Ligand SMILES: Cc1cc2nc3c(=O)[nH]c(=O)nc-3n(C[C@H](O)[C@H](O)[C@H](O)COP(=O)(O)OP(=O)(O)OC[C@H]3O[C@@H](n4cnc5c(N)ncnc54)[C@H](O)[C@@H]3O)c2cc1C
């Protein structure tokens with residue numbers, strides 16, 4: 001087997017990259033996925049999409065990603081981006097000043113976030129019990145998707161376009177020679193790389209790259225998330241409890257997803273203290289959920305870099321290898337813009353945004369880190 | 378309206394025809410994918426009913442055109458806890 005572009009990983013990153021490559025007319029692509037489509041972090045995520053970040057890089061690129069999510073949903077309705085907003089709930093006086101600064105910065109970059117009062121919050125989420133909430137930040141252009149609808153529609157579109165997605169096929173080694181990836185050795189044989197190799201293998205990218213001498217500073221961070229049984233739609237935006245970083249969002253079938261960070265969650269084990277923490281935070285504001293059953297609870301990984309920004313683009317050690325990972329909790333929402341930018345790099349063009357160029361792996365060696373503070377869950 | 382009503386997943390109202398369509402048109406033939414694509418087995422019963430049913434019908438469902446394509450590890454989906462539904466309020470204390 002051989003292909004012009006070989007992509008390791010059929011998560012959102014790999015699939016969106018393949019999609020934008022096919023839009024450029026390049027269809028000789030093989031995606032290699034060691035398990036099922038979306039089996040990495042992509043199928044475990046909450047599906048939240050926003051541009052209300054604290055760094056210019058994230059704000060600019062996510063704003064563009066939101067435009068692409070809308071465009072894609074117009075073209076392929078199954079993708080199902082629903083622009084229902086994000087609402088950040090503030091409970092302490094000092095959060096208001098920080099929020100005002102953040103909102104002002106986001107506004108200068110075109111993201112129309114605004115501070116809302118208690119009454120404003122009730123207008124957006126009528127079912128909320130305000131309790132100790134004193135104000136909020138509302139981001140009207142943010143939204144949500146149902147991850148598996150996105151992943152499987154992308155896979156379907158790609159297969160219709162002749163792209164090969166090999167599932168249950170593990171890439172065991174990237175075979176390199178003379179500054180180039182020449183093939184990948186998989187559990188089902190060798191695949192020759194004629195043009196480019198893209199490593200979009202999520203938290204597992206680090207080991208694949210280390211084996212060929214590339215040092216990617218990235219950690220796999222365990223995150224916990226649950227979903228309740230279906231209830232009637234009562235919550236439009238994704239909501240965040242700023243004090244704890246807990247989030248809650250209702251999916252299109254009615255399930256309520258809840259997540260929060262817990263201490264010392266290094267092991268991928270389910271934990272009773274997660275359930276307790278997330279229930280204590282959210283049931284206070286939504287007592288009507290007390291009777292609703294927990295349906296499932298699972299864990300997934302954030303691919304976390306030292307500066308909470310992704311690594312996108314070429315690597316200094318090789319001429320035809322591109323990397324896209326390290327999203328630090330925001331990889332799903334970024335999928336479209338990352339795919340678009342990578343597809344341009346593959347055909348030898350400059351990326352559209354100078355912000356993208358700042359995200360290459362060599363920033364770590366140069367010490368040019370970018371800060372992102374608005375990391376949640 | 379659904380033409381046929383051979384429901385395999387009672388909780389999430391998924392028909393046999395939908396399962397067949399996914400396997401043959403979208404080429405998703407492993408159970409993990411079928412489950413997530415159609416939400417079979419993701420209802421309150423945790424798939425006790427429907428996953429077993431599909432497992433039994435699996436050889437017939439796959440038919441000729443996907444058999445032997447190397448994509449059909451018979452993966453029995455993981456059951457994510459809890460096995461029995463528990464009200465959220467119980468975790469608050
Ligand atoms: C609980 C939780 C909630 C989240 N919520 C959000 C959210 O609301 N919004 C958001 O934008 N992001 C969210 N994220 C982050 C998001 O899920 C990830 O950043 C994103 O899905 C990364 O996608 P990816 O395609 O780069 O990686 P992955 O989805 O991890 O895909 C990598 C794929 O590569 C495959 N692979 C790995 N090694 C190999 C190999 N050697 N050979 C073949 N295949 C291989 C894996 O099986 C996997 O399918 C959340 C994450 C978690 C855990």
Ligand code: FES
Nearest residue numbers: 386387388420422
């Ligand atoms: S019958 Fe399918 S999940 Fe219950």
